[in-house]
Amino acid sequence: xxxxxxxxxxxxxxxxxxxxxxxxxxxxxxxxxxxxxxxxxxxxxxxxxxxxxxxxxxxxxxxxxxxxxxxxxxxxxxxxxxxxxxxxxxxxxxxxxxxxxxxxxxxxxxxxxxxxxxxxxxxxxxxxxxxxxxxxxxxxxxxxxxxxxxxxxxxxxxxxxxxxxxxxxxxxxxxxxxxxxxxxxxxxxxxxxxxxxxxxxxxxxxxxxxxxxxxxxxxxxxxxxxxxxxxxxxxxxxxxxxxxxxxxxxxxxxxxxxxxxxxxxxxxxxxxxxxxxxxxxxxxxxxxxxxxxxxxxxxxxxxxxxxxxxxxxxxxxxxxxxxxxxxxxxxxxxxxxxxxxxxxxxxxxxxxxxxxxxxxxxxx
Ligand code: GLY
Numbered sequence: 001x002x003x004x005x006x007x008x009x010x011x012x013x014x015x016x017x018x019x020x021x022x023x024x025x026x027x028x029x030x031x032x033x034x035x036x037x038x039x040x041x042x043x044x045x046x047x048x049x050x051x052x053x054x055x056x057x058x059x060x061x062x063x064x065x066x067x068x069x070x071x072x073x074x075x076x077x078x079x080x081x082x083x084x085x086x087x088x089x090x091x092x093x094x095x096x097x098x099x100x101x102x103x104x105x106x107x108x109x110x111x112x113x114x115x116x117x118x119x120x121x122x123x124x125x126x127x128x129x130x131x132x133x134x135x136x137x138x139x140x141x142x143x144x145x146x147x148x149x150x151x152x153x154x155x156x157x158x159x160x161x162x163x164x165x166x167x168x169x170x171x172x173x174x175x176x177x178x179x180x181x182x183x184x185x186x187x188x189x190x191x192x193x194x195x196x197x198x199x200x201x202x203x204x205x206x207x208x209x210x211x212x213x214x215x216x217x218x219x220x221x222x223x224x225x226x227x228x229x230x231x232x233x234x235x236x237x238x239x240x241x242x243x244x245x246x247x248x249x250x251x252x253x254x255x256x257x258x259x260x261x262x263x264x265x266x267x268x269x270x271x272x273x274x275x276x277x278x279x280x281x282x283x284x285x286x287x288x289x290x291x292x293x294x295x296x297x298x299x300x301x302x303x304x305x306x307x308x309x310x311x312x313x314x315x316x317x318x319x320x321x322x323x324x325x326x327x328x329x330x331x332x333x334x335x336x337x338x339x340x341x342x343x344x345x346x347x348x349x350x351x352x353x354x355x356x357x358x359x360x361x362x363x364x
Contacts (some may be wrong), residue, residue, distance in 0.1 A: 001221060007133050007235040012090040014131060014224055016217065020046055020119060020158040023054045026092055030153055032115050033146035035090040036080045038103040040064075045122055046161070047094040050119065057083035061102060065262035065343040068098045068138045070146075078105040080114070090115040093152075096122030096169070097129030097266070101144070104135030108150035120154040121161040123173025123216070124267055127180065127223040130155045132231035132242075138261060142325060143253055149236050157224075159217055168207040172267030174199055175304065177276055178295070179247050180223040183230065183343045187295055195219050203302060223357075237340060240346050247337040247344045250323065251361065259312040269297050274339075275306035279360050281338030284347055286323035291339050308362030316363035323357065 003014040015021075027035055035056045039047035040063040047058055059079035061072040080091065093103035100118045107116040122129035136147020155267055178196065181187035197217040200210050228244060230256050234241035251275030256264055275296050281287025299306050313319055323334070333348040334357075349357065 002071075003221075003224055003228060005131075005151075005232055005270045007149075007151045010133065010152060010235075012133070012151040012155065013129070014155045014157065014228070016126075016157045016220060017226070018157070018161050020050055020121075020156065021156050022095075023051050023056055024051075026119070026154070027090065030090050030115055030117055030286040032088060032090040034082050034083070034085060034088075035117075036076075036085055037092050037094055038076055038099060038106070039078075039094040040096075040099050043095040043099065046119075048226060048236065050092075050094060061099065063098070065098060065138070065143075065266075066173075068102060068357060070139065072102050072138060073106050074136055076103060077110060077173070080106065085110070085114060087114050089108055089257050090117055092117045092119065092256050094119045094121060096120070096125040099275075100125055100130050101135050101147070102137055104150050105137060105146075105148060105300075106131075106137055106222065108148040110267065113150070116150060116152045117154045118155070119156045119158065120157070120164060123162060123220070124169065124176055124265075125173075126220050127173055128176045128227065130157070131224060131227055133235065141261065142322075143256060143261060146210055146221060151235075154182055157220060159213055162216060163208050164211060165202070167203055168265055169301075170199065170202040171304070172265035172297075174203065174219075174358070175267035175271040175274070175299075177219050177223050178298065179270055180226050180245070181219075182295060182339050183244055183275070184222075184226045185342050186222060186226075187298070188291070192222075192238060196345055197301060200302060205216045242342050243335065243346055244337055246257075246335075247279045247339070248272075250334065251276040252321035254319050255310055255313060257325075258319035259310075264312055268304065271304035272306060272310050275299055275304075276308065276360055277336060279308075280336060280357065281340065281347075283356060283360065284338065286345055287339045288341050291341060295339060308360060312350050313362075316358070316361075319361060319363065320354070320358060323354075324351075 133151030
């Protein structure tokens with residue numbers, strides 16, 4: 001299945017298919033002749049097999065959020081220079097969100113912008129990071145502090161990669177799917193709920209069957225469509241539209257930072273942040289209680305932590321500091337996206353009212 005999107009000046013196509021594409025096909029589709037494959041220690045084997053007999057350099061960065069830093073970006077830029085890549089060369093990211101964000105950033109600044117293709121190998125990467133052009137790396141202890149908007153020309157989502165995904169990765173990606181499906185109201189349909197619950201064995205480490213992959217592929221298709229259409233309307237998050245994708249993320253980013261970057265998966269934090277956004281939305285009269293309950297119920301059934309305070313939140317002060325540092329703060333006001341009818345809406349909170357957020361996070 002192929003989906004085409006236009007993000008500002010850039011066209012981006014998404015291919016959801018069975019197998020990891022070979023480098024020859026990737027180069028052919030991008031009309032390029034030379035590539036640098038960028039992967040991490042988890043996807044090095046996949047990248048090697050995609051390369052096959054082709055002559056292309058491979059740059060391996062350390063796996064995990066802890067190394068989503070400038071050093072990894074520099075390693076990629078140096079590898080591209082050593083491989084003699086020109087501006088018409090292609091950076092091919094093979095991996096999850098960390099690899100695609102790092103590689104995307106490197107491609108966006110390399111000789112003022114080289115070609116970029118992402119082969120997304122995790123559920124989180126497929127439904128979020130790979131699509132819509134956000135790139136970046138962590139700096140000063142803040143997630144994605146530095147970055148660019150640079151959509152990949154082609155994004156490949158090989159379902160085969162899901163069969164070896166660890167439960168933690170399933171859990172991380174599924175939370176972003178739930179968030180996205182709140183935005184187009186499809187979460188509340190019985191069919192969607194059935195598909196979400198069908199993924200529970202993967203979350204619990206009980207194996208991945210063909211019907212489970214089928215349910216996952218339907219959810220990926222839906223998430224890609226919803227996220228892609230939202231990002232098309234506001235590719236650089238200048239208006240309010242794309243900011244809706246940050247549903248639950250103000251809480252989530254603060255939790256992720258306070259727990260120590262990399263300790264909780266992004267999705268685990270998003271699930272908790274989404275539950276907190278439901279409660280905040282109810283308090284502010286934006287989220288209908290039945291919607292809040294439906295969202296929190298499905299999160300709970302899938303085993304996500306939804307209660308406050310989060311067990312990983314030993315230091316409430318660190319949480320509030322991270323929340324106050326949020327890069328999405330504008331004009332001194334704090335922005336939260338909460339579920340609404342329809343979809344979700346953006347609410348602003350002035351610094352004097354942050355006590356409510358503190359209370360709903362279980363810190364007062
Ligand atoms: N991850 C949210 C966005 O791409 O805008």
